[in-house]
Amino acid sequence: MGAKTCLESLDPGGAVPLGIPADPSSCPSALLQVGDHKFSAHRIVLAASIPYFHAMFTNDMMECKQEEIVMQGMDPSALEALINFAYNGHLAIDQQNVQSLLMGASFLQLQNIKDACCTFLRERLHPKNCLGVRQFAETMMCAVLYDAANSFIHQHFVEVSMSEEFLALPFEDVLELVSRDELNVKSEEQVFEAALAWIRYDRDQRDSFLPELLSKIRLPLCRPQFLTDRVQQDDLVRCCHKCRDLVDEAKDYHLMPERRPHLPAFKTRPRCCTSIAGLIYAVGGLNSAGDSLNVVEVFDPIANRWEKCQPMTTARSRVGVAVVNGLLYAIGGYDGQLRLSTVEVYNPETDSWSKVESMNSKRRFVQLPGEGPWEQRGKTRLECWGWWPLTRSWCVGEEGVEQRGSRWDLLGWFWDAHADFGCCSLVEYYNPHTSSWHAVSNMLNKRCRHGAAALGSRMFVCGGYDGSAFLSAAEVYSSGADQWYLLVPMNSRRSRVSLVPNCGRLYAVGGYDGQSNLSSVEMYDPESNRWTFMAPMVCHEGGVGVGCVPLLTI
Template sequence: MVDELEELEDLVHVTVGDLPSRGYGVMEEIRRQGKLCDVTLKVGEHKFSAHRIVLAASIPYFHAMFTNDMMECKQDEIIMQGMDPSALEALINFAYNGHLAIDQQNVQSLLIGASFLQLQNIKDACCSFLKERLHPKNCLGVRQFAETMMCTVLYDAANRFIHEHFVEVSMSEEFLALTFDEVLELVSRDELNVKAEEQVFEAALAWVRFDREQREVFLPELLSKIRLPLCRPQFLTDRVQQDDLVRCCHKCRDLVDEAKDYHLMPERRPHLLAFKTRPRCCTSIAGLIYAVGGLNSAGDSLNVVEVFDPIANRWEKCQPMTTARSRVGVAVVNGLLYAIGGYDGQSRLSTVEVYNPDSDTWTKVGSMNSKRSAMGTVVLDGQIYVCGGYDGNCSLNSVETFSPETDKWTVVTPMSSNRSAAGVTVFEGRIYVSGGHDGLQIFNTVGF
């Protein structure tokens, strides 16, 4: 029998996979019974008994304390300064069973405790919990807390949320409670997601009026960071200039005059500080791409409209236009999409319709003075400009501008050349028209 055993493998491995977890469970039960505990953690009047070896094995802070001959390693009772008792108890229980319940009431105290005890996985879990529950009413407080706790990922997430939801955030109690320096820094940011600069003005004014007696003195500096030249002239005249806080402040009136001059005297625009005429752009929000009208494979004009969401990576159909349009001009003003002119398969069009993405509806607005397709379209100072195009007989040199406020098209100075299918862009307050053709020749020239 022995000889037969000797011929077999003389080494056998025995593994009990759940032994560590079962062992921790037994130690947790022993702790509940108050047995074999060799250390007590004290917070105020609260005391928690535990086993040094378990704390050292599960919590980096105690591992360093108990294995590096620190003074506390031989003490029977250790005072834990600045920790919430319920959070400490939960983290001690976590050391034994690996389970922790995070909720709205304990997340901050757990994050503070986890940071103190160097439990990075718990700290990360608390940050994720807060990140998923960001709201316009709490994001400023979460950002401040994240900065205090040096939670970079949570701080950045809160910042992005503030940028994306600035208008709603500006209506919160947290916003009204900000210090002047915090408000000034916020309204100076390029990344704010606003449909119009008017919304930033209203936010700043609401903050001042919340404690007018103490904050009125800060209004001139706040207005200097708001891009008043980007506000509509009507808003500057009827709202900003008429506000009693602005009217009684000489510096504020100067800033309003500067903004009005921007609209009245374009030649002075290069002298303005660059940031004042630079539209804000919330880079953390991906835009949507709209495909408007066009031609199908049979050459028929379409009224179909589709929108592409880069985040979802899919196209969806929108409400179709009321008129089929190819070679149509498109522009976006104040969050509304304009479809201008084009060709319906039989004739060139002067009609215009506007799409509201919130209601998924198209509405007809004022028609152009001329029928045109393949025109160049741009937006400048809240006005739509159409340049050239083709009216069915010849290329055009005429230029028209549309005011959404008055719903009227106005003919302005024509181009020096007749152009259709030209490229049109805006740069530093001027409209540049490049290339295109007049039906006989293709241009390589640029006009402005």
């Protein structure tokens, strides 16, 4: 860790209109008292540099006439450092004084120094201190630091769970943490081990919390062997009737698939840490001549660079792509002559593809989580298929759904429509746990062949075709308000565009602008509401399937 940050000639508050005189010694001074410590400073210097004193000395407050001013709740060394900073513009922030300086700067309304202290702490977040920093940031109402610490905890959960800070957390904080979707874990088994470690740290006082804690852990996502050999055999679990029921529920998930729809949705939803940068894979697609490709290339958004990786065994355009448990699935598509039912999976760790069970039907234009659904005109027949990695099997959802509009899937299912493509603004979503469709508000623009992706709790849609023009328009759906909102349009018109979320941003990859297939890529930043061109694909021109594989930091 860096030991010190120095501030030089920084405007302390940034909003004080007075200036410091060339010779402040001619001005009246005040004696600032903190406990047994007293500091002398010229009133005009304090008023010119520190908003707190500016308000005190210019608003005829009682203290403005007192020779001695008592400063309650201030650390003496922090007050001395901030007074010196008012005179010489120099402040050294280190591990020992950063918290007292931040508290003092907050009290004295020195926002720039408060921000500098937050930056110092943010740059030194560590699995052993991040929980304490988050609590401190919440106390001091430092929202940016709090969010940074929270994100760090999610990204490094496994290491954090081994720290003394985690083991000392109150129950409510542990319960909230293990309930989070954003935890970065390789498997749910790591969350179970973290919860058990917290219980055992003070078993006599905490064992009564185990049932409620275990109810927030997604035991159905654990391997059957782990449930049988580790969870079921743990003495804490064996001694608790409610815990044994939770284990039986998880085992039934594996043994009796027909009961899966009755489970609470969160228990079978894999955790996904969206704040971790991932690698974006462009799979299959077309070359400049319009031929289907088996080529795969990968984009590093940090380096802004594309590189080739191992090709698929089959050429596929209009291919569906999904990422499950760190593996990249290429589903169906079109090989230039035939629609495909075959499926293969890519392991980034070994840079290799292998085949898995084929779908029951040959499909192209397969729609996957995070990709844009095609619109239909008139009544259509819709089939939903779910892939269960644990059982390596496909299962059928609701069939024969009659509807007119766009549908997306947020819960890990794929769908295929049998109809002529049309353009519409109607929207539905499918809940596989209840095997039911639900209508939501219409999009602001009718469109088909667009890109769609979920980012946090919002659904983004961009590009497509409205029946007469190719679109650059983008919009976002808020489930809380059940309403669509316009975004700034993309720089290029794109139909058949692939949209993928990565580290809180969206990447629009490829597409067709009405004249040619595109190799270009744009990145959307929700904070700035702006699209920016990134490095173009090297090997592809449109028609790609896209998936993002997180870079695990554990």
